[in-house]
Amino acid sequence: MRALIVLSVLTVAAIVFVAVAFVRDSQTEATVAEECPAGFIRANVALPEPKDVKLKVFNAAGTDGLGARVSTDFGNRKFQVEKAENSDKTSDAVATLRYGPKTVGAAHLLRAYFLDNARTEYDEARDDDVVDVVIGTRFEQLATTTEVNQSLVELGQAKLPPGTCAA
Template identity: 50%
Template sequence: MIEEGSPRPGGGHKGGMKDTRSRAYRVISAMAATAAAVAVVAVVHDTQGVAIASESCTAKVNVKLPDNAEQVKLRVLNGTRTTGVAEQVSEDFKNRGFQVQPAVKSKTKVDQIAVVQFGPKTVGAAQWIRAFFLGDAEPQFNPARTSDVIDVVIGSRYRQLATFTEVNQSLAQLGEPTVPPGTCAA
């Protein structure tokens, strides 16, 4: 016979299992209460929502890719020392269905493939034009630009426009047009 208070066979005291289980419930309850308190403090003191709300939108931009080339207006500028480059690129874009304004000479020389200059109305279209240079044309966004014409300054490293297949592959690599800093989608 086992006396009350003496160890039970297998170790432990009468009611020992209840004490362990009760202690485990208390520890888990304390941890859950602490986690809830931390979550409440984190939500209350979260500054991300404030930062997003306070970030001003200086301009609404059109990030939609055009459905066809006729919707895109281009002006090609010659940023090289070689005569006729802008005219040739203008003709290439015109043959692909783009609305092309007369080519002009750039005031500055460009030592790269090309520079694509655009404003809020043409963010999506500019992404498409960059794909014709396999993504190697430098994008230059100007939020103050009110025109719907994209300027393409051809540089000294330019060789040729990409094929339609290359353009599609380049567009896939470039991804969706992104909203420039300080702007928001229209």
């Protein structure tokens, strides 16, 4: 019997507490995302899952088959990969990531696969949802899952490019 009395008192106290919280709530309006200033472009900085990232690999290393190999590696990691192509120019970088406003978060994720050794080229005029991955002569291999996770921690949140606001 004592247990029922204690349980009843606790139930009534919880109901009173919730009622007081609703009555005294001072938040009268829902918070709204900031407006994008005039002339700014909305950019998607959300970090996507690999299965939601579309990319196209370009071989700028001059090594036969490297683009196809990297494309296969990304495909095995669940990325949506378009057919690899050879680049007209060679690059002395590990990799270069070319992207637009729709893929800022995706490019940030891909930076981790190159342990933040990839160059980035943001193009505000680009309207597609594909990140171009240009493999250069200094490329050795993609990072492991553990290395990617550690790199993402070190990179922190994706930064908005100049002239953009969060979508």
